[in-house]
Amino acid sequence: MPRYAMVIDQSRCIGCMACVVACKRENDVPPENYRTRVLEIVQGTYPTLTTEMRSELCNHCDNAPCVSICPTGASHHEEDGTVQIDRKKCVGCKACITSCPYNVRYINEEHGYADKCSFCQHRLREGKKPACVATCVGGSRIFGDLDDPESEVSKILRRVGHRVLKKEVGTGPNIYYINQYPKRA
């Protein structure tokens, strides 16, 4: 069984939002909702500034609070390690939304169920990469199988320093952030 993860090379992200729109189209995300976003976080004072480009999406956490809190079992882990929502079981109680430390879930108002990034499971089944990864103009989003030592994600995580968001909350996220280029002179 694969164990899917995403590595995000923040140095390569150019803030173009191709990922965001690709995701909306691919997954019919309702107006004003998003499964992924790209933040441009600038710090410092003129003219000494730094920027962090940070793509955020569901972390498909190993210890997912949204799964443990879900009263109906709609939010669950699949064998490939991803966290998915069984729409038929979801009653729209929003418990998952409040429990997620990453603020990546929303309610699909039209149908009443909770929703979020699925790692484009339907595409994975067809042998395609997730939509946001396939179109990432900067090549910042890298996707693959951590159980395959030869996959690009495995190789990268062995080689370069990485971090996850809010490590301290112990959710065991599967989105890894790297920053591959030398800091400014």
Place this chain on the structure above:
Amino acid sequence: MAFSRRNFLKYAAMSAGGAVLADTPFISAEARAKAEGGNVKYVPTSCEMCFWKCGAVAKVVDGKVVKLEGNPFHPQSRGKLCARGQAGIGQLYDEDRLKHPMILDGPRGEGKYRKASWDEALTLVAEKMKAIAEKHGPEAIAMMSHGSPGDYFTNVLKAMGSRNIAFPSFAQCKGIRDVAWELTFGHKPGSSCERVDMENSRVIVLLGTHLGENMHNSQNQEFAEAVSRGAKIICVDPRYSTAASKSAFWLPIKPGTDTALLLAWINIVISEELYDKEYVEKYTVGFDEVKEAVAEYTPEWAAQETELPMRQIVEAVRELCRYAPNVVVHPGRHYSWYGNDTQRARAVAILNALLGTWGRKGGMWLPAKAKFASFNDGNPAYPEASKPPVIKGNFPFAGGEGVTQALRDTTINGKPYPIKAWLVAGTNLMKSLPDQRLTREAIDGLDFFVAIDLFPTETVMLADVILPECTYLERHDGLFKIKTREAGVAIRQPAVEPMYETKPAWWIGSELCKKLGLKEYAVKGDGMDAWEDRMRRQAEAWGVDFEQLSKHTGYVTIPDSEKPYITEDNPPVFGTFSEKIELYSEELEGEGFDPVPQYEPVEQPPKNMFRLIYGRSPVHTFSRTINTQWLWELHKENEVWLNKKEAERLGIKNGQYVVLENQDGIRCNRIKVKATERIRQDCVYMVHGFGHNAPRLSRANKSGADDQQLISKYIEDPITGGTGMRVNFVKIIKEA
């Protein structure tokens, strides 16, 4: 990286392996659809959400386009589309589209129209055009355009005997740069794309070029690649742009002083003997004259002029030289800034020449080697122009694309002859030309104005007849010659049938020819297949496989066309008079201009006013996409960037709405302030294209503020006619 047979094999191997997740949806569009079965169709085509024209693949299910993806074979997209490309479906299914021909039913500008049939509308257009040509001569009919529809109406005008055809892409954008590079190297710095070998560059200099925000797909892919390989970026920009945030050197230059920096750099390169001596000796003329002319531009002087630390100026250029020739000073794109812009572009070209970047790895690659057989499908030659066109104004080096505001001037003043009709296709002139008052005045004085477009923009809604074009996802165009490192041919073909009563521009142009009694210039054959048949003949003339293009890959490579670098058997060819790189330009001298760029200071903002600068959002193309679902949702209105200290001084909070008033007392719509450390204190910045005044654009109307409205002043570049548009000053008015 070129997409030719070797990549085809690579993708084929990837998908055969099965286990590997492919970036791309298909090997052959047809094969992919077959494998998936059902009602799925994949159609390779070319994007037109901007003019980079990436290869796109439309996934069509039950006759609806459900997804667009990048074509892996096409070198402009490499399997990816940008946000706009992804959102092309939003344009196709936009409820606000023009749906049927319309004829003005009331005074111009009041927006009252009645629905008409194509026959009625085209008959009326032809009658009006004929009457005006008979009374005033065909030159009294002018055309302005942007993008693919231009070709078909250029054909109509030329067939009638008018050459008054102009594209804002020249004088309001990159024409200035192209002229400067032609004067220097004898070539433009690119046609399909700038020929920058960023993928291999060690140092990249960007002067006011906002890669990341300025979204040209393959170029941004290469920029990200360069950044991740550790290439050093030197970014010269009064604003801390996305590109600046990736740079080793951010030079927050005082607006309008770029030429001072460039001349000082050239001086340092020469006086410290950092230039490529062998290259300069072999390929250039005029070195000594340049040396002498730039001697006065010392780093100390430049530091004062540009308000940059001298150390930064010197260190940046030394870093650049350390890695030359595998470096590039990006030629830039939008160039109409201050009215002396040809000389700035010349300075960029000269600096590249001194560093020997032309034809070198990591520099500027050499034009692809390919000749396309000429193909005009047996149409007769055009008649001579009835009278010399006015599209070059008084600008000796204005290019063939024409100077739009020269057409506008003649339309207003009737000199040297009257212009009485405009045909405007695919460009929103109210938002692309500076000084909207003049654009409106010109339009108000016209006897006849026909617009061909997708949307009821503010310009379209001033027309007497509106002809609705269908979107790029519903039509044939091209074939397109694509010149990247290699030459290739790409196709545009419909993914779905045209919606409503819209028609492809080729059909509109062709039918118009027939109605004008110029059938010999129309597309051969009747019916909606006529253009596709013509494309087949064109493919045959060019020796490319039409089936391969239309059914499988959407793009084919011209074999052996890729020779990017100078080698012994691949010497560079310079199309100048001297057949060398002209550092010193006798051509310019002959017309009374500085043969080597000299520095001219620009006017500075008065107290309590800011210089207005403008730029791009990666999710929008000018004003064209603001109304597009998903793109609008992501970026609904623009903000005015104001230095945080200035905001504090003025008592303005981040996020507060204000109004800007320019030096002519013109006020824009209300606009939100972004109080930020990311910009100098002497200028404010906004993204171009917002603030529509077009009630039928349900989302875009009145969203944000229109920079073009505030650009009521412009200074013409005397060499090319480019309109310097960064010469407007604004004060900030806190809304009551």
